[in-house]
Amino acid sequence: xxxxxxxxxxxxxxxxxxxxxxxxxxxxxxxxxxxxxxxxxxxxxxxxxxxxxxxxxxxxxxxxxxxxxxxxxxxxxxxxxxxxx
Numbered sequence: 001x002x003x004x005x006x007x008x009x010x011x012x013x014x015x016x017x018x019x020x021x022x023x024x025x026x027x028x029x030x031x032x033x034x035x036x037x038x039x040x041x042x043x044x045x046x047x048x049x050x051x052x053x054x055x056x057x058x059x060x061x062x063x064x065x066x067x068x069x070x071x072x073x074x075x076x077x078x079x080x081x082x083x084x085x
Contacts (some may be wrong), residue, residue: 034065037063037065041063042059045059045061060065
């Protein structure tokens, strides 16, 4: 924020010295249920938009995934994902 001139040097120093910034953890990604799929999508986004953009947030990503077919353990759910590529 300092580099972008959104805050002054004194505001930066004051915030840096403060231990409790009053931030609350988000609820959206506390637990990732499909980590391989999540990682795959994240990698594609990084290739398209760059790592900094993905890490900074602000992107809205809509995907479709049906985890219930893969839960049977027969691999049919994953085969459907592979064919979609």
